[in-house]
Amino acid sequence: MDIEDFVPISFEGRVALRGPGGPQECLKAFLDNLLGALVDAGCTAVGHVKGMMTGGGGEPLFFSITTLENNLRFQGGPLGDSDTYTLTMNVIVAGLEERVLTKTFSTVLRGHFNV
Amino acid sequence: MKLVIITGFLGSGKTTLLLALLKDLSSDGGRNLVVLENEVGEVGIDGAYLETHGLKVKELYSGCVCCQLAGSLVTTLSELREALDPECVFLETSGLANIQNIMGTMEKYCEVVGPDEILTIALLDIERSELIFEHDIPVIQNQVKMADVLALNKTDTGEAGEAETAAAELERMNPDAFVVPMSAAEGENLAPILDRLREWI
Ligand SMILES: Nc1nc2c(ncn2[C@@H]2O[C@H](COP(=O)(O)OP(=O)(O)OP(=O)(O)O)[C@@H](O)[C@H]2O)c(=O)[nH]1
Ligand SMILES: [Mg+2]
Numbered sequence: 391m392d393i394e395d396f397v398p399i400s401f402e403g404r405v406a407l408r409g410p411g412g413p414q415e416c417l418k419a420f421l422d423n424l425l426g427a428l429v430d431a432g433c434t435a436v437g438h439v440k441g442m443m444t445g446g447g448g449e450p451l452f453f454s455i456t457t458l459e460n461n462l463r464f465q466g467g468p469l470g471d472s473d474t475y476t477l478t479m480n481v482i483v484a485g486l487e488e489r490v491l492t493k494t495f496s497t498v499l500r501g502h503f504n505v
Numbered sequence: 506m507k508l509v510i511i512t513g514f515l516g517s518g519k520t521t522l523l524l525a526l527l528k529d530l531s532s533d534g535g536r537n538l539v540v541l542e543n544e545v546g547e548v549g550i551d552g553a554y555l556e557t558h559g560l561k562v563k564e565l566y567s568g569c570v571c572c573q574l575a576g577s578l579v580t581t582l583s584e585l586r587e588a589l590d591p592e593c594v595f596l597e598t599s600g601l602a603n604i605q606n607i608m609g610t611m612e613k614y615c616e617v618v619g620p621d622e623i624l625t626i627a628l629l630d631i632e633r634s635e636l637i638f639e640h641d642i643p644v645i646q647n648q649v650k651m652a653d654v655l656a657l658n659k660t661d662t663g664e665a666g667e668a669e670t671a672a673a674e675l676e677r678m679n680p681d682a683f684v685v686p687m688s689a690a691e692g693e694n695l696a697p698i699l700d701r702l703r704e705w706i
Contacts, residue, residue: 391640393601396515400547435636437515438600442550452554456516457632461662463690466557478553480546482515482600 395484405503420502434485441479446470513628515600522689571606627652
C-alpha cells in the first residue's frame with residue numbers, strides 16, 4: 391500500500407433533509423450507508439472521511455471517520471433547526487478509482503438528502 | 506522564527522493535538538503563536554474547526570506543501586514573519602505530506618526559519634497501527650525516521666499493553682526521537698510534549 395492508493399474527493403453544497411429525525415441523525419445514517427457502500431465498492435482503507443455541516447443559526451457540527459469499521463465521531467454542534475444545511479466534506483480512501491468513489495458518494499448522498 | 510511541524514497520516518489526530526497544545530500554551534499569556542493549515546482536499550475543514558475554538562488560522566489548501574504548494578509554504582512563512590513576527594508558527598501538514606520533501610524545501614529556500622529552528626512532531630494512530638507497522642508506507646516510515654517527537658495517539662482506543670509495545674517498536678525505529686504515548690482527544694499525557702515545547706520555544 392502506498393500514498394498514491396489514497397484518492398481524495400470533496401463536496402460542498404446545500405442539502406435538504408429527506409428522512410425523519412434531525413440533521414445529526416440524518417448525517418449519521420448517511421455516513422453509515424456511505425461506509426457500507428464504499429466497502430461494497432472495494433474500498434480497502436479509510437484515510438479520512440471528514441466534514442462539517444452548518445445552518446439553522448446553530449453551531450457548526452464536525453464529523454470524522456478513520457476506520458472501515460466506521461468509528462464516527464462528532465464534535466461541535468448543535469445545529470439549529472432548518473430545512474436546508476450546508477454540507478462540506480473531504481473523503482480520502484484507498485482502493486477505489488476516483489470515478490467509482492465520486493459515483494458511490496453521490497448516490498448515497500442523494501439517498502439521504504435532496505441536493 | 507521558530508516552526509513546529511505537526512505531521513502524521515490522514516486522520517491521525519493532528520488538528521486535535523494542535524488545538525490542545527495551543528490552548529495550553531496560550532494560557533501562559535503574552536505568546537505570539539500562529540497556525541498554518543495545509544489540507545489536500547479542495548475545501549478547508551480544519552481551519553473552520555480551529556476558528557470555532559477562537560484560533561486565527563492561515564490556510565493553504567487544495568494541494569500539499571511537500572509538493573505542489575512548496576513555493577507557497579516558503580512565501581507564506583516570509584509573509585507571516587513580516588506581518589505578525591510570531592515567536593513560533595505551528596504548521597499542520599496534510600495527511601499525505603512527505604516530511605523529507607518539506608525539510609528539503611525549508612533548508613534550500615526558506616530564509617526566515619533556520620535549520621535549528623524546526624521541531625517536528627509526528628502523530629501515529631494506534632487505532633490503525635497496521636499502517637505504521639505492516640503496510641510499509643514510505644511517507645509514514647519517513648515521518649517515523651525524521652521526527653523529533655513521535656506522538657503515539659489514541660491510546661484510549663487500544664487494548665492493555667498495546668501502547669507500550671508500539672512505543673517500544675517506535676523507539677527501535679528511531680532511537681533519537683522522543684516517543685510519547687498519548688490521547689489528544691482525551692488530553693491524556695500531553696504534558697511531556699508541552700514541557701518539551703515550552704523549553705524549546
Ligand atoms: N479515540 C480518539 N480519537 C481521537 C484522538 N485524537 C483525535 N481523535 C479523533 O480522530 C479523528 C481525526 O482527528 P483529526 O485531529 O481531525 O486528525 P488529523 O490528523 O488532523 O486529520 P487530517 O487533517 O484530515 O489528516 C477525529 O474524529 C478526532 O476526534 C484520541 O486521542 N482518541
Ligand atoms: Mg487535520
